[in-house]
Amino acid sequence: MANFGIIGCGRxxxxxxxxxxxxxxxxxxxxxxxxxxxxxxxHETYGAEVMPNAEALAAHPKVDCxxxxxxxxxxxxxxxxxxxxxxxxFCEKPVDRTWExxxxxxxxxxxxxxxxxxxxxxxxxxKTRRLKALLDEGxxxxxxxxxxxxxxxxxxxxxGDWFADFDKSGGVCYN
Ligand SMILES: NC(=O)c1ccc[n+]([C@@H]2O[C@H](COP(=O)([O-])OP(=O)(O)OC[C@H]3O[C@@H](n4cnc5c(N)ncnc54)[C@H](O)[C@@H]3O)[C@@H](O)[C@H]2O)c1
Numbered sequence: 001m002a003n004f005g006i007i008g009c010g011r012x013x014x015x016x017x018x019x020x021x022x023x024x025x026x027x028x029x030x031x032x033x034x035x036x037x038x039x040x041x042x043h044e045t046y047g048a049e050v051m052p053n054a055e056a057l058a059a060h061p062k063v064d065c066x067x068x069x070x071x072x073x074x075x076x077x078x079x080x081x082x083x084x085x086x087x088x089x090f091c092e093k094p095v096d097r098t099w100e101x102x103x104x105x106x107x108x109x110x111x112x113x114x115x116x117x118x119x120x121x122x123x124x125x126x127k128t129r130r131l132k133a134l135l136d137e138g139x140x141x142x143x144x145x146x147x148x149x150x151x152x153x154x155x156x157x158x159x160g161d162w163f164a165d166f167d168k169s170g171g172v173c174y175n
Contacts, residue, residue, distance in 0.1 A: 001026070001027065002025065002026050002064045002065055003026075003027050003028075003029040003063055003064045003065070004017075004027065004029065004063065004064070004066075005028075005029065005051070005058065005066050005087075006028060006030075006031045006048070007031075007032050007066060008033055008068065008069040008070030008078070008092075009031050009035070009039055009041065010035075010069065013038070013069040015069075016067050016090075017031075017042060017046055021046055028048045029048060029062045030049045030051050031048045031049070031051065031057070032054055054078050055081045055084065058087055059081075059084075063085075065088035065090060066085075066087045067090045068082070068092060072094055072168065073096070073097040073162070073168045073169070075091055075095060075096045075101070076096055076101045079091055079116075080108065083109065088114045088115040089109070089117070090119065091105075091118050092119045093118050097169065
C-alpha cells in the first residue's frame, strides 16, 4: 500500500486521484490546492486531508509519494517541498516552464535517493512505441520534418486559462 499526497487538484490531480483509487494498493491521503473548491472535491470523494500548503502536504507523516499536478510554472515549488520532506515524487510533464527551473529541478533530484519521475505518458503508448521501433529499424528513413497534431478534446481550455498563456505554459523545448 502506498499513500499519495497531491499538489494541484485540477484536471490531472483529479485524474491521478481516480487512477490511484481505482487500484487496490494506493490511497490519496492528503491534498493541497489554493482553490478550496478543488480540495473540497478531493476531501469529499477520497477522504483526503486538506493541507494548507505544499510543505505541509509533503511533510504529512502518511504521505509516501508526492504527486505534483499544479500548473507547469508552479512545479518547482512542489518538487522543492517534496524533496525537503524526502518523499518519492511524480511530477507532471513538462518538468517546468523555463530552462532555469528545469535545471534547478535537476540539481535537486540528481543524487536523490527516492524516486523522481516525470509523467511522460505518451512515450509508453503502444502507437508511440511502434513509431519508435519503426524509426529505430530505419523503416521510415531519415526524418527531415515532422509535424505532430494531437486533437484532444477531453482537457478543455478556457479563455484566460494558464494553459493558454505562453508565459506559464507551452514551449517547444519542454512539451
Ligand atoms: N500527462 C499528461 O498527459 C498531461 C495532460 C494534461 C496536463 N498535464 C500537466 O499537468 C499539470 C496540471 O495541468 P492541469 O490540466 O491539471 O491544470 P489545471 O489548471 O486543471 O489544474 C491545476 C490546479 O493547480 C492549482 N494550483 C494553482 N497554483 C497552485 C500552486 N501554486 N500549488 C498547488 N496547486 C496550484 C489550481 O488551482 C488548479 O486546481 C501541468 O503541468 C500540465 O502540463 C499533463
